[in-house]
Amino acid sequence: MAIWLEQASGDFEERFSAFLSTKREVSDDVNAVVKAIIDDVRARGDAALIDYSARFDRVDLAAVGLRVAEAEIDAAVAATEPAVLDALRFAAERIEKHHARQMPKDDVYEDSLGVGLGSRWTAIDAVGLYVPGGTASYPSSVLMNALPAKVAGVPRIVMVVPATGGAINQTVLAAARIAGVSEIYRVGGAQAVAALAYGTETIAPVAKIVGPGNAYVAAAKRQVFGQVGIDMIAGPSEVLVIADRDNDPDWIAADLLAQAEHDVGAQSILITDDRAFGEAVEQAVGRQLKTLSRAETAARSWADFGGIVLVADLMAALPLANRIAAEHLELAVADPDAFIPGIRNAGAIFVGRYTPEVIGDYVGGSNHVLPTARSARFSSGLSVLDYVKRTSILRLGPEQLAALAPAAITLAHSEGLDAHARSVAIRLNRGG
Amino acid sequence: MAIWLEQASGDFEERFSAFLSTKREVSDDVNAVVKAIIDDVRARGDAALIDYSARFDRVDLAAVGLRVAEAEIDAAVAATEPAVLDALRFAAERIEKHHARQMPKDDVYEDSLGVGLGSRWTAIDAVGLYVPGGTASYPSSVLMNALPAKVAGVPRIVMVVPATGGAINQTVLAAARIAGVSEIYRVGGAQAVAALAYGTETIAPVAKIVGPGNAYVAAAKRQVFGQVGIDMIAGPSEVLVIADRDNDPDWIAADLLAQAEHDVGAQSILITDDRAFGEAVEQAVGRQLKTLSRAETAARSWADFGGIVLVADLMAALPLANRIAAEHLELAVADPDAFIPGIRNAGAIFVGRYTPEVIGDYVGGSNHVLPTARSARFSSGLSVLDYVKRTSILRLGPEQLAALAPAAITLAHSEGLDAHARSVAIRLNRGG
Structure with a gap:
């Protein structure tokens, strides 16, 4: 049974x-294990990938090949x-449409002095994209990570x-096809992360690695960070449901169990008044x-x-919700709009009784990769912004200088940096 | 003397x-040292800050107080x-104006099915803000980190x-006043990072820590990451200058030395044809x-x-520049606009002969906190985006569901998640 916490009690x-x-x-x-694997992949490349895959995944990559062939992807689509x-x-289609709105715009302008300033965005x-094997291999996550x-x-x-x-997982390959991903390698674990970060004979290195994984994958991502970029390290999933008495307890129980x-x-977590x-919700869960x-x-x-x-009072849920900073927050209340402005920290808000969080997992259009473990206090879900970077542009002529x-x-x-001062001053005689 | 690399040579x-x-x-x-300090600050709070400051900074915080008084800031302004x-x-003023343009806009809309979707931004x-002591204590960095x-x-x-x-540093306090920062504590090192992340009797915890520091500060930031957000871990600064023969060698030498x-x-690094x-540049540097x-x-x-x-050929500098992915890139060439579109990876671009990088350090208006160590391949300079986070909003009625x-x-x-399916299906009888 879940823990009960009552705000009215003295030890709340x-x-x-x-x-x-x-x-x-x-x-x-x-x-330590992960470091050894990364070092080995850097030293031996494909040969190391073959060895680790034989040991951890019981697959002979030398026989079946590291890269998944187009024909295999065709077959996976046919089998789905x-x-x-x-x-x-x-x-x-829904994910792509929603994420297209997130594309940041370049901003290049001249200020009142004629100084050219700019922010220019380019794709990485x-x-x-790391996709786990086994039961955590979700086709929906392929779409959510690849489409942005x-x-x-x-x-x-x-x-x-x-x-x-x-x-x-055949559906994972089908999802990759639908997302337009065709360069696929059958390798996982820390060895796959090392290969993506440093490259091997077969796998050219990338600049950023995203996607969920087990403790080895997470540790490998942390270790290669700097060599490449990484996305957030996702923790276990969470939902906070703020619900009044007018909900069907079975609906809310279903959301908690999902x-x-x-x-x-x-x-x-359920907060109710x-x-x-x-x-009733607790019994329905049971x-x-x-x-x-x-x-x-x-x-x-x-x-x-x-x-x-x-x-x-349900409004008293707001400060608690902001401290919980849930990955997913459902507002199953009569007037959700009264709550939204007061919510500062949440990965995603699901508004009203007919918006179960699961819609956001699959077909809402927004991303299901969201900040966990209270990190919505300082970070955001996956978006197009995670796949672009900004370059500042500064442009002066003699007058602006x-x-x-x-x-x-x-x-x-004043900062004691003479060469800095000279780099500007030296241009003034001709420029001023 | 710097290393010479010639693209024409076989071993280039x-x-x-x-x-x-x-x-x-x-x-x-x-x-290990940093972990012990963090644990100690978590356990003993202010008392630990007092002990470490006595040991590392030779200052008695019990006597002078942890918080810098308003009167001290007044005095620092008067002394500058x-x-x-x-x-x-x-x-x-220039930094604030430029950064105001970076504020992302909320995007709340209904799609063709009537599904409400939204991206809402809120401030952390x-x-x-960590500010180093000693010679690395730069007032300009206070502005660059605080103003966004x-x-x-x-x-x-x-x-x-x-x-x-x-x-x-009195000018650092003056810069804080100008940036509107008044909650200042005289503590540094890993102990300051721990205090910001976990809080003490005097210092309430924050949600994100930014700013440069030495190896202890950097290690502490990495260790508290998750508990709080952190900015990038900055490495040593870099400049790449692409310059043709029509520059004054002394100008370029001054930039390299800055x-x-x-x-x-x-x-x-200088790339020239x-x-x-x-x-001549090398001699001028000397x-x-x-x-x-x-x-x-x-x-x-x-x-x-x-x-x-x-x-x-100077255009051959472009692929090299993209591999270097410099923090700062100067285009000291006759037609810089011919180069800009081909530059994918750079923290900031300084366009033309009259835009020395130093202008961007202080008064250009763009941020001087930029990605180092080739991380411009996957990350961006500091901006307003580092101080906000996005919450997704999804809103369905019975028809949309x-x-x-x-x-x-x-x-x-298909993903084997029954409770997910039920959470949606259970709402259809009444909702459909």
Whole structure:
């Protein structure tokens, strides 16, 4: 059963703080192992990838080839149910349309002194997309990670996915086809991250690596950061539902369980102002749990990290929500617009009773890669901005230099940087 | 003397690659020391800050107080030369105006199905700005880090700066006043980073920490990342100058030295198509070096990491520039606009003979915090975007849910996520 926290009780602040700071991930220290793998891939290239894949994924890459052939992708598309292909295409179209609106615009202008200033955006040259194997291999995540890169105009998008036991999730390959990704290598783990960062005979290096992965992949991404860019390191998923008594408890229970079934470390929290409603949701969770294929995972997540917070007034949920800074926040209340302006920290807000978070996982159009573990306080979900970078542009003629030079020279001298001052002053005799 | 690399020679690719991958920083492993300091600050709060400041900065915080009083800032402003104050105000105004243009706009709309989608930007609640002590304590950096936060609307901007030997750079305090930062603590090092991340009795925690620092500060930022956001970890500064023979060699030499005087690990590179011009620049560097107050630093940087690359045709500099991905790129050529479109990777571009990079350090208006160590391939300079975060908003009514549900349910089932499918399906009976 989930923990109950009542705002009216004297120890609420203490208990809520403790609840907030509960660690939901076992962080195995895999850094040494990962470092050895990265060093080995840098030294031996493809040969190292072949060895690690034989050992960890039980697949002989020397026999089947590192790169997934076009024909294999064709076959995967053919093997995927037409309804699933249609759903992926439907999702892809919505995701692409929404993300196209995120493309930042260049801003090049002259100020009142005639100084040319500019911010110019360009796509990253090459991006690597990590896709996990096994049960965490989600076709929807392929779309969510690859399509913003496509929208950004990234010329080269590379996908790596382990062929665990020789097999790759066919729907993942179909999703890659729909997303326009054709350079795919059957390799995973820290070795795949190393190959993307440093390159091998077969895999040319990329400039940035994105996508979820296990502890080894996360550690490898941290270690290669600097050599390449990385996206956020995602933690277990979370939902916070703010709900009044007028909801069907079964709907809210279903939403809490949709999050809980992801991972034993996932977290589902309900904030309500009605004790009886909270109890009804708790009972509905219990009933629905029995029928789930991933009941064991969901039950553990709900028991270990689930929470029901009882507040006197639903508006009192706002400061709590801002401290929780949930990845997903559902507003299942009569007047959600009264709440939205007060929410400062959330990865995504799902507005009203007919917007379950799951719509955002697949077909809403917005991205499902969102900040976890309270990081919505300082970071944002994946977007086109993650696949572009900005170059500043500054342009002066002799007159503009003459106008700006005195202040620059004064500041350079005050910071003790003579050569800085000279670099400006030397141009003044001819330029002034 | 700097290294010469000639594109026409047979071993160019090999030598250029080696030049590119030269490490310019000694990375001392300070992680264990830093972890102990962070743990201690978490456990003992202010008392730990007092102890470390006594030990590392030779200042008794119990006597002088952790927070810098308003009267001390008043006194610092009064002690700063009026010309420097004017120059700081001039710079601040230009920086603020330029950064105001970077503020992202909310985008809330309905698509053709009536689905409400949105991207909403909010400022980060609280930001901590680290300012180094000693010779690396730059007033200009206070402006560059604080003003974009102010423009973003960050409600609380905190500054930490060590009072090395009891003293704080007075111009740094004056710059803070001009930037509107009034919550200042005299503490530095890993202990200051820990205090900002976790809070102490006196210092309330922040959500993100920015600003440059030494190896201890950098390691501390990496270790608290996750608990709070951090900006990039900046490496030694760099400039790449692409110059034709029609430049005054002394101007170009001055620019190369302005970068080299920053740090022994700084890097200055010239690409030219004229050997005689390159030699003239090299001689000018030698002459100018003798007159610099920081001659020793500049000479070491130039000898260890400086480079002159000779190309047959200046346009051949472009692919090299994209591989170097310099923090600062000067285009000291007759027709710089012919080059700009071909430059994909650069932190900032300085266009034409009258735009020395130093203008961008102080008064150009663009930010001087830029990606180093080739990270312009995947990241951008500091901007207003670093102080805001985006929340996605999704809003469906019963009709929109009915339109999107089938694809969502199909994808949920194909991913084996029953509870996901139920969370949508359960709403259809009443919603459809």
